[in-house]
Amino acid sequence: MSRSQTLQAIVLRTYDVGEADRFCILFTHERGRLAARANGVRKVKSRMGGSLLPLSAVTVGVSESRGGILITSAQRIEALDRPHPSLRQFAEAEQGIELLLALTENDEPMPALFEATLGFLAACAEAPQNAVLAYRIVLLRELGLLPSGDNPRFFADLTDEEKIFLQAAREGRFLSLPKISSARHLRSLTERFLGDHLRGPLKSAGVSAALMHGSPS
Numbered sequence: 001m002s003r004s005q006t007l008q009a010i011v012l013r014t015y016d017v018g019e020a021d022r023f024c025i026l027f028t029h030e031r032g033r034l035a036a037r038a039n040g041v042r043k044v045k046s047r048m049g050g051s052l053l054p055l056s057a058v059t060v061g062v063s064e065s066r067g068g069i070l071i072t073s074a075q076r077i078e079a080l081d082r083p084h085p086s087l088r089q090f091a092e093a094e095q096g097i098e099l100l101l102a103l104t105e106n107d108e109p110m111p112a113l114f115e116a117t118l119g120f121l122a123a124c125a126e127a128p129q130n131a132v133l134a135y136r137i138v139l140l141r142e143l144g145l146l147p148s149g150d151n152p153r154f155f156a157d158l159t160d161e162e163k164i165f166l167q168a169a170r171e172g173r174f175l176s177l178p179k180i181s182s183a184r185h186l187r188s189l190t191e192r193f194l195g196d197h198l199r200g201p202l203k204s205a206g207v208s209a210a211l212m213h214g215s216p217s
Contacts, residue, residue: 003063003064003065004061004062004063004064004072005030005031005061005062005064006059006060006061006062007026007028007029007030007031007034007059007060007061007062008028008029008030008057008058008059008077008114009026009027009028009029009034009057009058009059009060010026010027010028010055010056010057010058010114010117010118010121011024011025011026011052011053011054011055011056011058012025012026012027012033012054012055012097012100012101013025013054013097013101014052014053014054016042017037019042020039020040020041020042020043020046021037021038021039021040021041021042022037022038022041022042022049022052023035023036023037023038024036024037024038024052024071025101026060027100027104027114027117028060028114029109029111029114029115030109030111031107031109032104032105032106032107032108032109032110032114033100033101033104033105033106033107033108034062034069034106034107035068035069035106036060036062036068036069036070036071037068037069037070037071038052038070038071038074039070041071041074048071048073048074050076051074051075051076052071052074054097055090055093055097055121056076057076057077057080057081057118057121058074058075058076058077059073059074059075059077060073060074060075061073061074080118080122089124089125090124092124092131092132093120093121093124093125095132095135096117096120096121096124096131096132096135096136096139099135099136099139099194100113100117100139102197102198102199103139103143103194103197103198110142112142113138113139113142115172116135116138116142116172116174117135119172119174119175120134120135120138120174122174122175123174123175123177126175128174128175128177129177129179129180130165130177130180130183131174131177133165133169133183133186133187133190134165134168134169134173134174134177135169135174136190136194137166137169137170137190138169138170138172140190140193140194141170145193145194145197146170146193154189155189157185158185158186158189159182159185161178161180161181161182162180162182162183162185162186164178164180165177165178165180165183165186166186
């Protein structure tokens with residue numbers, strides 16, 4: 001017997017399957033990360049194909065059975081619809097998404113992280129500085145990997161600017177992050193915390209770095 005649900009979701013990844021299907025990795029408010037298949041969405045007449053695209057915020061209907069999870073409906077959430085990002089902005093967003101995929105498990109509800117991810121993607125669309133760094137901090141916080149801010153063992157080397165930024169990031173203020181002249185110590189610290197839980201360097205970080213040194217978009 002199948003079970004049907006309506007979920008709020010962010011499309012993290014998509015993979016074309018067969019002649020017209022699409023396999024989607026979703027991050028949902030209600031259930032965390034899910035893998036689901038959408039049948040026939042690559043056909044010209046499909047009503048779902050335009051909604052099931054990477055980095056889209058959508059309301060999806062799903063039906064779950066022994067054969068897996070099937071997406072039965074999909075509609076973009078208009079209030080969260082963002083302009084099409086530039087290649088550089090997309091690469092920044094991909095850094096956060098790659099981290100999210102690497103550090104979360106299927107069917108692990110994390111509603112606060114879902115809301116923070118929406119804020120992060122909105123920030124990437126508006127291209128504020130250091131959105132990826134702020135998202136790293138939020139991920140570490142939500143996964144219980146970030147020590148308390150007053151722990152001198154970890155945070156003593158941070159500058160006053162970095163400490164202010166750290167607090168804003170902890171609160172998920174992606175669209176109003178304070179300016180920071182240098183985040184060297186804070187970046188090093190987050191890389192250290194993440195390094196114990198990642199199997200290797202992020203592919204998207206290299207792409208983003210190459211774009212930063214290339215021509216402007």
